[in-house]
Amino acid sequence: MIPTDPEAREGLAAEFVLGTLEAFEAAAVAAALPTDAALREAVAAWEARLAPLQGLAPPEAPPPELWARIEATLKPATPAAPVARKPAQAEPMPVAPTMAPTAAEDSDGPGIWRLWALASTALAAALAAVLALR
Amino acid sequence: MADNATLASLLARIARADHAALHSLYQAEAERLFGLTNAILRNREAAADALHDAFLRVAERAGQYDPAQGDAAAWLGGLVRYAALEQARRRGRERPSDDLMLGDAALAPEALEKVLAGAERKRLHWCLATLEEKYRRGILLAYVHGVSHAQLSARLHLPMASVRGWIRQGLLTLRDCAP
Known part of the structure; x- marks a missing residue:
C-alpha cells in the first residue's frame, strides 16, 4: 500500500499533510506511521514546512457551549467508563446539561475520574486475565 | 494567543x-x-x-x-x-466549489505577506512566491480550506486526471526550495 520508491513516498507524505488524500489513502498512511520511521520523518518535515500557513485561516470564536461539551465527553456523568472513546450512551444530549451546572471540575477535579479510569481499567485487566486462564 | x-x-x-x-x-x-x-x-x-x-x-x-x-x-x-x-x-467533502470567493482571502498576496513575515518564514514565503500560480493556489486552497482534488480541478480549471500530478509537482518544487 505504501510505495517503496522514495519520490512516491515523499509525494504521499506531502499529500497526507496537505490533506488531499482520499479517506482510504489517508488511513493507509496513518496506519503505516507507527512502524515506518522514514515515513514518519517525512510527514513531520512536511508538517513543519507547511505549518506557517495555519496563520492564513482567520481566527473565529467557537460556539460558547463547546467547552462544556468537551468536558462532558471527557468526564461522562456515569463514571463506569470514563476513558471510553465512544461511551455506549443511549442519549448523549441530556448528559451535557446535567453536567454543566455542577461545578464538578472544580470541586472534585479530574483526580477522581482518573481513579475511576484506573480502577475500571484494572478491573477489566483482571477480568481478561481470569477469562484467559479458564 | x-x-x-x-x-x-x-x-x-x-x-x-x-x-x-x-x-x-x-x-x-x-x-x-x-x-x-x-x-x-x-x-x-x-x-x-x-x-x-x-x-x-x-x-x-x-x-x-x-x-x-x-x-x-x-x-x-x-x-x-x-x-x-x-x-x-x-461528510464526503460534499461541499461543491460553489463559493467562488472561497480562498480569495487566503490567496491574497497581502495575507501571505503578513503571515510569513517572520525571519524563519521568509524562505517559505519566497518559495511560494516563486511557484507557478496554479501550484501556489492549489497548495494554499488545499492546506487552508481542505479542498479535494475534484474541487481543485473545478476551481483551478485543470483536468481532473492531471490535478493530482500538478499538486504533487508543486509540493516537490516547494520542498526543493524550502528543504
Whole structure:
C-alpha cells in the first residue's frame, strides 16, 4: 500500500499533510506511521514546512457551549467508563446539561475520574486475565 | 494567543492529566483552532465537532508533543487540521466549489505577506512566491480550506486526471526550495 520508491513516498507524505488524500489513502498512511520511521520523518518535515500557513485561516470564536461539551465527553456523568472513546450512551444530549451546572471540575477535579479510569481499567485487566486462564 | 513556552508547559501539564491545564489551553487557543477547522469545513457545527474531537486527542496525546520537533502551536494546529480533514472526509467533502470567493482571502498576496513575515518564514514565503500560480493556489486552497482534488480541478480549471500530478509537482518544487 505504501510505495517503496522514495519520490512516491515523499509525494504521499506531502499529500497526507496537505490533506488531499482520499479517506482510504489517508488511513493507509496513518496506519503505516507507527512502524515506518522514514515515513514518519517525512510527514513531520512536511508538517513543519507547511505549518506557517495555519496563520492564513482567520481566527473565529467557537460556539460558547463547546467547552462544556468537551468536558462532558471527557468526564461522562456515569463514571463506569470514563476513558471510553465512544461511551455506549443511549442519549448523549441530556448528559451535557446535567453536567454543566455542577461545578464538578472544580470541586472534585479530574483526580477522581482518573481513579475511576484506573480502577475500571484494572478491573477489566483482571477480568481478561481470569477469562484467559479458564 | 499564548506564546510557545506557555503552550508547551500547558501540554506538559495535560500529559500529567491536569484538567485545568486543558481548560487554559482551550481558552488560549480555541479561537485560532476553531478558525482552522471552520476554514476547512465552512460549517460551524461540523467545525465544532472537529474541534471537540481534536481536544479529546489533545487530552490523550499531549505527552507525545516533543519540543525538539517544533512549536507547540504548530503541533496543536496540525492535530486540529487532521481532525477537521477526517470530519470533511466523513461528510464526503460534499461541499461543491460553489463559493467562488472561497480562498480569495487566503490567496491574497497581502495575507501571505503578513503571515510569513517572520525571519524563519521568509524562505517559505519566497518559495511560494516563486511557484507557478496554479501550484501556489492549489497548495494554499488545499492546506487552508481542505479542498479535494475534484474541487481543485473545478476551481483551478485543470483536468481532473492531471490535478493530482500538478499538486504533487508543486509540493516537490516547494520542498526543493524550502528543504
